[in-house]
Amino acid sequence: MQVTVIGAGYVGLVAAVCLARSGHSVTCVDIDPSRVAGLNAGVSPIHEPGIEALIAEGLASGRLTFTTPDPGWASLISEITIVAVGTPMADNGAADLSQVREVVRALSQAATRPFTLVMKSTVAVGTGAALIERYLSRAAAEIRYVSNPEFLREGRALDDWYATDRIVLGAADPADLAPLRELYADIDAPVLETDIASAETIKYASNAFLSTKISFINEIANLCDAVGADIDDVARGIGLDVRISPHFLHAGIGYGGSCFPKDTRALEFIAAINGYQFSLLKAVIDVNNRQRLLPVIRLARALPDLDRRKVAVLGLAFKPQTDDVREAPAFDIMPLLLEEGAEVAAYDPLARAVPLPAGATRRDTVWEALEGASAAIITTEWPSSASWIGSACAA
Ligand SMILES: NC(=O)c1ccc[n+]([C@@H]2O[C@H](COP(=O)([O-])OP(=O)(O)OC[C@H]3O[C@@H](n4cnc5c(N)ncnc54)[C@H](O)[C@@H]3O)[C@@H](O)[C@H]2O)c1
Missing domain, CATH: 3.40.50.720 (NAD(P)-binding Rossmann-like Domain)
Structure with a gap:
């Protein structure tokens, strides 16, 4: 054709x-x-x-x-x-x-x-x-x-x-x-x-549901921290239920990218202009916005002199295997760290040309980013990220 x-x-x-x-x-x-x-x-x-x-x-x-x-x-x-x-x-x-x-x-x-x-x-x-x-x-x-x-x-x-x-x-x-x-x-x-309206709604409802799973497991992760439970075991235990499935149950710093943030906001807007208050979706969005700030809040608690520390931000893309940085958590986290006075060294294996917030510096290798750093925040779940930190700790 x-x-x-x-x-x-x-x-x-x-x-x-x-x-x-x-x-x-x-x-x-x-x-x-x-x-x-x-x-x-x-x-x-x-x-x-x-x-x-x-x-x-x-x-x-x-x-x-x-x-x-x-x-x-x-x-x-x-x-x-x-x-x-x-x-x-x-x-x-x-x-x-x-x-x-x-x-x-x-x-x-x-x-x-x-x-x-x-x-x-x-x-x-x-x-x-x-x-x-x-x-x-x-x-x-x-x-x-x-x-x-x-x-x-x-x-x-x-x-x-x-x-x-x-x-x-x-x-x-x-x-x-x-x-x-x-x-x-x-x-x-x-x-x-x-019909056309149903097809349009299916797209938004799909992304809203996946976003809901992510915010849900992040809420459970925060609860696990409070009660001393292990979120990985809990997520596995939930996901083995075929009615739930293990997908989109990875706790972390929330969803980003060019679709979930904009599509959840757009669906909330569509509901509002049609006279419907989509309370669950609003909570999903609020949880996600808060979740991406947690690493900095925790770091500031752990390192009261953050303004004299270097922090490595590992990952700029919103997820692994892409160079797309649209709505990526790293771009909310870096300005917060800079506001706290920290020195920010960022690294991403793919997103190498994107502009960084003023004050943050880009490093060509993960080792350069980690050199002399007091802390590292894994902002993209690259498969190699665990080994980066493991090797850095060993060194
Ligand atoms: N990126 C995803 O993973 C994904 C997944 C599913 C759906 N979507 C949806 O698909 C759509 C496209 O997303 P994307 O990520 O590919 O966007 P994108 O920004 O990567 O690409 C859009 C392209 O359209 C071009 N363009 C803009 N105006 C044009 C015009 N008048 N004539 C010709 N070209 C024009 C731009 O130059 C750009 O290259 C969006 O509605 C998005 O929500 C995206």
């Missing part, structure tokens, strides 16, 4: 390379010319294991091309046109839909023949209906709208694409889903077909 993917970020680029690998002809469009130039030279703008091999394979096969919108949207629209641009958090907690609106407006104005517009960006519940009314219904050609939320995890995105737990497709008319069934024919996963 002919496919256009708009947005060459974590979601759009993964979708583009995987669809090309499946045999579709894919044009991936991004407004960032340097990103497009790099991709055409085979360089990925994101760290994702295995992605550069698939970019090279797609370019070599001729089934994958990268371009900016400069040729004009009319020439870039395909029978399936997927929107995967960003929906960052606005100041009020809502999803900022300006990138999505801009693209859908441009596509609607440019459409000269029927096509299916697939929304992969995470958009507020009700967005699909609003876009149809505001733009698609006024287009010169028929545009069928399908909500197709994405569930991939950064760092495992390529595996997740092919081995996804489910494909969710939402449309006003089930007949609109026929091209999508063909698009995903080679993926062996349950396909759930719903």
